[in-house]
Amino acid sequence: MTKPLQPWWKTATGYQIYPRSFCDSNGDGIGDLQGIIAKLDHLADLGIGFIWLSPVYASPMRDNGYDISDYRQIAPEFGTLEDFDALVAQAREKGIRIVMDLVVNHCSSDHDWFLKACQSRDCPEHEFFYWRDQRPDTNGPPDDQRACFGGSAWTWVESVGRYYYGHFGSQQPELNWHNPALRREVFNMMNWWLDKGIGGFRIDVIELIGKDLDNRIYAEGPDMHRFIAEMHAACFDGRDIMTVGETWSATPQTALLYCGKARKEVDMVFNFNHIEAAWDSDKGRFGTNLFDLCTHKRILADWQEALADDGWNSLYLSNHDLPRPVSHYGCDGPFRARSAKMLAMTMHLMKGTPFVYQGEEIGMTNANFTRLEQFRDIETLGQLEEQAALGVPQQAFIDGANTNGRDNARTPVQWDDTVHAGFTTGQPWIDVNTNYVDVNVANDRADKDGVFAFYQSLIALRDALDIITDGSFALLEADHPSVFAYERTLERQRLIVVGNFTNKETKLETLGPIIKDAKVVLSNLDWEGSPCERGINLAPYQAVAWLYDA
Numbered sequence: 001m002t003k004p005l006q007p008w009w010k011t012a013t014g015y016q017i018y019p020r021s022f023c024d025s026n027g028d029g030i031g032d033l034q035g036i037i038a039k040l041d042h043l044a045d046l047g048i049g050f051i052w053l054s055p056v057y058a059s060p061m062r063d064n065g066y067d068i069s070d071y072r073q074i075a076p077e078f079g080t081l082e083d084f085d086a087l088v089a090q091a092r093e094k095g096i097r098i099v100m101d102l103v104v105n106h107c108s109s110d111h112d113w114f115l116k117a118c119q120s121r122d123c124p125e126h127e128f129f130y131w132r133d134q135r136p137d138t139n140g141p142p143d144d145q146r147a148c149f150g151g152s153a154w155t156w157v158e159s160v161g162r163y164y165y166g167h168f169g170s171q172q173p174e175l176n177w178h179n180p181a182l183r184r185e186v187f188n189m190m191n192w193w194l195d196k197g198i199g200g201f202r203i204d205v206i207e208l209i210g211k212d213l214d215n216r217i218y219a220e221g222p223d224m225h226r227f228i229a230e231m232h233a234a235c236f237d238g239r240d241i242m243t244v245g246e247t248w249s250a251t252p253q254t255a256l257l258y259c260g261k262a263r264k265e266v267d268m269v270f271n272f273n274h275i276e277a278a279w280d281s282d283k284g285r286f287g288t289n290l291f292d293l294c295t296h297k298r299i300l301a302d303w304q305e306a307l308a309d310d311g312w313n314s315l316y317l318s319n320h321d322l323p324r325p326v327s328h329y330g331c332d333g334p335f336r337a338r339s340a341k342m343l344a345m346t347m348h349l350m351k352g353t354p355f356v357y358q359g360e361e362i363g364m365t366n367a368n369f370t371r372l373e374q375f376r377d378i379e380t381l382g383q384l385e386e387q388a389a390l391g392v393p394q395q396a397f398i399d400g401a402n403t404n405g406r407d408n409a410r411t412p413v414q415w416d417d418t419v420h421a422g423f424t425t426g427q428p429w430i431d432v433n434t435n436y437v438d439v440n441v442a443n444d445r446a447d448k449d450g451v452f453a454f455y456q457s458l459i460a461l462r463d464a465l466d467i468i469t470d471g472s473f474a475l476l477e478a479d480h481p482s483v484f485a486y487e488r489t490l491e492r493q494r495l496i497v498v499g500n501f502t503n504k505e506t507k508l509e510t511l512g513p514i515i516k517d518a519k520v521v522l523s524n525l526d527w528e529g530s531p532c533e534r535g536i537n538l539a540p541y542q543a544v545a546w547l548y549d550a
């Protein structure tokens with residue numbers, strides 16, 4: 001049977017770049033587009049097929065670019081539109097597409113649209129935002145909704161005598177998607193970027209664009225799918241691009257409403273069920289890490305099953321908002337490299353498109369800041385005020401931020417053991433992780449058994465084995481507390497993948513007989529001896545993939 005011609009984004013592996021922290025080319029301590037161009041060979045060597053580029057548009061950088069003040073300009077600290085065009089062209093020469101981060105649920109309070117909106121109730125831009133009058137009984141905001149980054153979600157503007165809504169805070173006023181004129185402006189801008197030859201979009205908090213404020217429905221509101229379908233018709237239809245929506249509220253039950261082929265909305269979603277399952281119920285991300293493997297693998301399996309025959313999964317543990325995987329799920333001590341490989345292997349060999357976050361390919365770890373002044377993230381600093389007001393001791397908050405805060409992913413990529421890890425010749429905008437002298441690209445790539453080399457093998461395996469892209473998924477050993485095991489099937493071929501998520505030796509009783517004639521196609525440790533009738537012994541954080549014909 002000839003293999004169905006899969007779209008490029010189903011066979012490729014993605015790589016997310018947070019430009020501010022990737023590579024600084026001009027010594028101002030801030031990563032930039034020319035810095036990315038300088039490192040394209042590193043990415044081509046890794047074998048990735050596209051870059052998800054976090055926002056590089058003009059922005060006051062209160063939320064590091066997720067607060068856009070001009071959608072058709074590049075932020076000067078990142079470079080120019082010519083630099084961007086050069087990045088797209090040079091990446092394409094290396095077989096790498098550029099997928100832009102699109103933030104259109106909100107813009108920056110510095111955007112011209114908003115500045116005009118605050119001058120008059122009568123200008124067309126006023127209705128690009130959500131405004132409400134003060135409550136007659138309290139003269140206060142319409143309701144008590146809190147902003148994600150602290151404070152009220154409603155901000156008073158004296159010049160027009162009204163409140164505006166900002167889900168993340170006053171610095172990011174919500175765009176009113178119920179206004180067709182706003183939607184037209186956004187779609188025109190999107191087509192302007194698509195016509196420049198980008199590979200698609202990652203769409204920031206797409207679940208929020210259909211909100212019903214008066215009934216306090218924020219995510220997955222009544223008009224969301226209608227607006228996404230309109231976006232698809234206006235911008236995506238007929239283009240050879242990839243679109244992935246960020247959806248914190250999506251579940252296996254609603255997934256196909258976003259990415260079912262016939263829906264004509266987006267190709268994939270980033271769901272966060274497996275991420276939030278480890279969060280403290282009342283403290284959210286700033287609580288303790290409650291990771292439980294059986295819960296984790298059950299959620300991943302539910303998503304595999306939900307999208308087995310339609311839609312498509314994204315596969316990730318890390319991004320610019322999340323802690324480093326080796327610190328959060330694996331080991332950032334003696335088994336750092338081995339656990340990094342195990343986490344990658346058990347994620348990448350499922351069905352879907354894997355996303356590697358910058359620095360993950362060398363097993364970078366959480367930052368472990370010790371002083372409040374080291375934190376940069378608007379959410380962390382905003383929540384610090386909220387938690388202090390609730391009486392949370394400062395050290396407890398620092399511990400929570402070090403466990404699960406967003407700055408963990410935003411310390412500069414560690415390129416080598418020179419000052420500031422080779423990220424900049426200037427003063428970095430955020431501290432470099434102190435372990436850069438050992439954990440860096442140069443050291444890791446010099447090691448034939450390094451994490452980078454393992455990611456190369458993993459990505460190459462995806463290219464070599466159709467079963468990884470096209471095979472079905474079945475969870476094995478669902479109740480085993482230490483091991484994530486699953487089986488991929490394509491016609492007679494079987495791929496068995498196992499990963500020990502603990503620092504203890506463990507045993508799998510049932511798989512030995514199944515794989516006695518199997519061939520090891522990848523392992524993060526030399527596989528001694530063959531599986532035996534009595535089961536399989538796995539060393540701490542050992543991962544193995546066997547291939548055989550049933």
Ligand code: TEU
Pocket residue numbers: 063066067103148168204205246248284285320321379
């Ligand atoms: O994140 C959406 C988002 O909701 C997360 O910030 C999440 O709510 C929070 O971290 C939970 O603790 C997207 C971007 O990925 C993020 O970087 C932006 O800050 C945010 O939207 C606003 O654009």
Ligand code: CA
Pocket residue numbers: 024025026027028029030031032077
């Ligand atoms: Ca720079």
